[in-house]
Amino acid sequence: MESSPQRPRIIVVGAGIIGASIAFHLSRRPVRLTVLDRAEPGSGASSHSFAWINASAGKEPASYHDLNRRAVDMWDRFARSLAADVGLRWGGELRWATTPAEAEELRAAVAVLQRRGHHSRLLNEAECQALEPGLRLDRFVLGALSPNDAQVDPARVIRACLGQVRAQGGTVEAHTEVRGFRLAGSPPRVTAVQTDKGELACDLVVLAAGVEATRLAGLLGIHLPQQRSPGVVVRTDPQPPVLKRLAVLNAPAPDSEQPGIHICQRPDGTVIIGEGSQERLASDDSQAHADALLARAVGYLPALAAARARPLPVGYRPMPLDGYPVLGLSKAVPNVYLAVTHSGVTLAPLVGEYGAIEILDGVSVDLLAPYRVERFGQ
Numbered sequence: 608m609e610s611s612p613q614r615p616r617i618i619v620v621g622a623g624i625i626g627a628s629i630a631f632h633l634s635r636r637p638v639r640l641t642v643l644d645r646a647e648p649g650s651g652a653s654s655h656s657f658a659w660i661n662a663s664a665g666k667e668p669a670s671y672h673d674l675n676r677r678a679v680d681m682w683d684r685f686a687r688s689l690a691a692d693v694g695l696r697w698g699g700e701l702r703w704a705t706t707p708a709e710a711e712e713l714r715a716a717v718a719v720l721q722r723r724g725h726h727s728r729l730l731n732e733a734e735c736q737a738l739e740p741g742l743r744l745d746r747f748v749l750g751a752l753s754p755n756d757a758q759v760d761p762a763r764v765i766r767a768c769l770g771q772v773r774a775q776g777g778t779v780e781a782h783t784e785v786r787g788f789r790l791a792g793s794p795p796r797v798t799a800v801q802t803d804k805g806e807l808a809c810d811l812v813v814l815a816a817g818v819e820a821t822r823l824a825g826l827l828g829i830h831l832p833q834q835r836s837p838g839v840v841v842r843t844d845p846q847p848p849v850l851k852r853l854a855v856l857n858a859p860a861p862d863s864e865q866p867g868i869h870i871c872q873r874p875d876g877t878v879i880i881g882e883g884s885q886e887r888l889a890s891d892d893s894q895a896h897a898d899a900l901l902a903r904a905v906g907y908l909p910a911l912a913a914a915r916a917r918p919l920p921v922g923y924r925p926m927p928l929d930g931y932p933v934l935g936l937s938k939a940v941p942n943v944y945l946a947v948t949h950s951g952v953t954l955a956p957l958v959g960e961y962g963a964i965e966i967l968d969g970v971s972v973d974l975l976a977p978y979r980v981e982r983f984g985q
């Protein structure tokens with residue numbers, strides 16, 4: 608943006624947690640900002656998220672782990688700058704092994720994190736029980752705590768970001784679908800975004816449209832392949848606090864047929880239950896499956912016995928083909944900034960802050976170098 612006007616006109620396409628964070632960070636600089644979403648802001652993948660903020664869930668290699676860890680460390684400052692209660696809850700993540708073989712794996716995983724300077728440690732049964740007295744530690748062999756993990760309410764984060772955007776003079780248009788782009792020059796640049804409500808001139812476009820970014824990028828001749836990655840979480844009605852200290856509980860698999868479950872509780876008392884790893888493909892959003900997950904959660908947290916489960920419809924994770932983020936200005940269309948990533952809740956503060964630097968200061972942030980779209984070729 609070095610040669611652009613004093614207050615460039617920037618259009619952010621997509622008001623999930625990624626678009627909202629980028630828009631918020633841009634709005635603190637001299638820009639003319641418009642955020643467009645074809646639906647209600649926050650109604651995409653961000654509304655289906657378990658929203659565990661972490662750098663501990665198998666994030667490999669070390670450079671990707673570091674990226675996530677930086678993002679985790681940015682969350683407190685991000686939440687404070689939003690000046691709203693976004694439901695950020697620290698307290699860490701607890702998991703435990705139920706066989707000697709699992710215990711060895713857990714020991715090894717914790718050692719890797721510790722060598723990276725990440726705070727994670729092994730706990731015995733009494734220590735785990737002391738953390739959460741209401742927890743039934745089924746078949747306990749060895750526990751591990753990652754104390755710096757957290758959780759947040761993505762809907763509140765998005766609301767707060769967009770509120771700040773408006774307060775800084777930006778515009779947020781919900782129910783406005785981007786259908787195309789007007790291009791000019793060589794290499795081509797976007798001069799206007801075409802929506803179902805008309806055309807909007809711009810100096811730069813941020814494509815943060817989640818799973819839809821692939822199709823929109825295709826209209827610009829940019830190849831941004833994604834995997835199809837359905838996921839399901841279950842929500843209960845509001846409950847009194849069932850997790851007193853922890854942000855996230857990762858309970859073990861009951862047998863070789865079923866994966867473990869993860870549990871957290873939002874500030875409004877609703878309990879969120881997910882199954883398996885953060886990337887598990889799941890599309891059973893039936894009431895029967897929701898009831899079954901809740902029944903398993905009750906096995907670990909008996910205080911949930913009176914809760915009722917409500918399945919959320921299947922959500923689709925934005926998931927670039929190799930599983931890693933796509934971030935940065937496109938070389939093919941140099942005034943298009945791409946921002947598509949899994950673990951977008953964890954990464955949101957970093958994507959927003961670094962994205963604003965790359966967009967407005969005309970530099971490439973070194974840490975984002977592995978995540979350019981050009982790695983996929985054309």
Ligand SMILES: Cc1cc2nc3c(=O)[nH]c(=O)nc-3n(C[C@H](O)[C@H](O)[C@H](O)COP(=O)(O)OP(=O)(O)OC[C@H]3O[C@@H](n4cnc5c(N)ncnc54)[C@H](O)[C@@H]3O)c2cc1C
Pocket residue numbers: 620621622623624625626627643644645646647648649650651652653654655656657658659660661783784785786815816817818819820823837838839840885922923924925946947948949950951952953954
């Ligand atoms: C089941 C599940 C569990 C998850 N758990 C975690 C977790 O524990 N921790 C974590 O960090 N991450 C987790 N994630 C991932 C995380 O939720 C996502 O990475 C993040 O929400 C992506 O945000 P986004 O803004 O990129 O996408 P979205 O929230 O999907 O936002 C994209 C927006 O673009 C809009 N849009 C699309 N097309 C157009 C168009 N043509 N014109 C205008 N607007 C358009 C959509 O309406 C949408 O609002 C999980 C995801 C799922 C589904």
